[in-house]
Amino acid sequence: MDKRATIKDVAEAAGVGVATVSRVLSGGSASPHTRERVLAVAAQLDYRPSALGRNLRQRRTGGMGLLVPDLTDTFYAQLAEGVLACARSAGEPVLLGSTGGDPEQEAELIGMLLEQSVDRLIAVPSGDEETWAPAIRAGMTVVFADHLPAPPSPVSYSGPFSGPSSGPSSGDDPAVRSVHDLMLLDGLSAAPRSRPLDAPSVVADDRAGIRTAVRYLRGLGHKRIAFLGGPGHDRRAAAFGEAVGAPVDEELVVFGTGSRDSAYAAASGLFQSRPDLSAVVAGGNVLGEAAVLAARELDLRVPRDVSLVMYDDVPWAELCSPPLTVIAQPGRDMGYRAAELVLRSGARKPRSVVLPTELIIRGSCGPHR
Template sequence: MNRRVTIKDVAEAAGVGVATVSRVLSGGSASPQTRERVLAVAAQLDYRPSALGRNLRQRRTGGMGLLVPDLTDTFYGQLSEGVLACARSAGEPVVIGSTGGDPEQEADLIGMLLEQSVDRLIAVPSGDAETWAPALRAGMTVVFADRLPSEGTHEDDDTAALAVHDLMLLDGLPPAPRGRPLDVPSVVADDRAGIRTAVRYLRGLGHRRIAFLGGPGHDRRAAAFREAVGTPVDDDLVVFATGSRDSAYAAASSLFLSRPDLTAVVAGGNVLGEAAVLAARELDLRVPRDVSLVMYDDVPWAELCSPPLTVVAQPGRDMGYRAAELVMRSGGRRPRDVVLPTELIVRGSCGPRRP
């Protein structure tokens, strides 16, 4: 795959400085000979200026974007319905994109939305703060839903953020400061209360070896779980999968096989809950006789399971609606963060610990 041509490549081929290329491409002053040479080289190299850079200089015309990790996930479908309902009532068009939980793909979609003059964005973030800082510097109004960007920066997933950072530098634009927290409003569920309630419920049934099965974006839920079970925490009972269903199933199966002494599981999302149900069935573990299960997210199929699943319900549609309301309140002071309540719905997937 060919490397994308940068403004630095154009400058070197034309024998001028980066600032001169930027000035020519943005319509600034330059001698006729220099302008002709720069434009000819840019055309020959098929250089396309950074969308982030152009949008810092241009006034966008409006529109709303929505980025979620997985459009097939029932919870994100509910969240999307809420966004669309609010946008429809305001006559706002919405551009929807799926990031696949990939920070690099997320960065590409952010650039595409800027290119399409979308100036307001609701996102369930997959990347960290560095992925999002350039969009904010470009003037985009952002509201996070369901979760916040991770605070840390990892070498494996920071490629996209570094690429955008470098493009802004090459286009003669000041890059966003690295490592600073983002001042972005959010609409999230009360994960801490939801997980704490689930653990207390299982503890009340006599369970002591309780596992947590998490995925991308579940850092807050995992932290709440650790807090709820108290010290010392058995780290082998806190397991993470990647965003795919195959990974969730593999993590659940490995957990059951490696820790036959566990008696209960808290699944951090509906994909993980589905994986736990399937893995238990494959391993002939009976729910709740052999293992009790609580799933974070109430989705329609949870009631159809045998037995029906006990869940921590979070209001996905309301979350999307409130996020859309916030993102449309552009201008003025920063909107306050919204924390929505969760509810433990007890069904048949939990039972008393057996000796």
């Protein structure tokens, strides 16, 4: 018996990415030439994605998937621990995958899970809504954790800060609308999207955490505060822009691409290009680590020369000299709650969850001199 064609086979034969194949087969956007080529190759290889959707709708296979960008990131490891703890208590196996923060790799893993008839999935998304639409339309139950997929087209903000585009889906469900309002922030609006993803999420209250951190630094006399962000930190950047107020010095809002090398380059470039800054809010623990290393390399003393607040409380933060002030979010609890949502899925759609953050003050912040 011949091996059944996979979505990756179609992508390779058509000379496009897996995400492009997913978009075409689910009716998403693509050029006429690309659409024609993908459909022709799918027909030639006898690839039938609709059968996957029927399988998922007709039977529950047991087990769940978990996709995160980076298993070496301490926060994602904590989130995975929470998912595994909940799954163990329910007697459910978990298929764990790392996307590397790459939407193409993420789409490939989604396709593999669909082909294995995995019907429930928890994900920290890297791709946009079009990457995720095929799985949801096929009948897979998806719960997003930490943040939601970006819309397929840029979100335009009308407010004190125009940060990178990303935001949550909004729908008719009140819980989804509440998360939508949280993520878009007061005074900011997103361009309407006609077909938002219908999936619950478990996220932290980024807005409150960032605002509390900026207010704390302001109280110490800091005026030139920078934000160091990465993929998935769009809400945090928007919250930072709101917290510092207009006009926002956009040179003090810097993004890396997600890798440790990129984070270090972003932190080092920020310190060197803006020696007048006196405080930095790092949007994640990889960025916080990069800021500490870059400051050390450039002989900047923390907190005498620069104060530092890091989003995420991880074990090494207390071991730094001085220990880092952090915005703690409950990573393990986030994973556990996401697993509870995906396990409870049924006729009644689960409600989205927003978890609190906490500013933990340590020794990495001091008064502006």
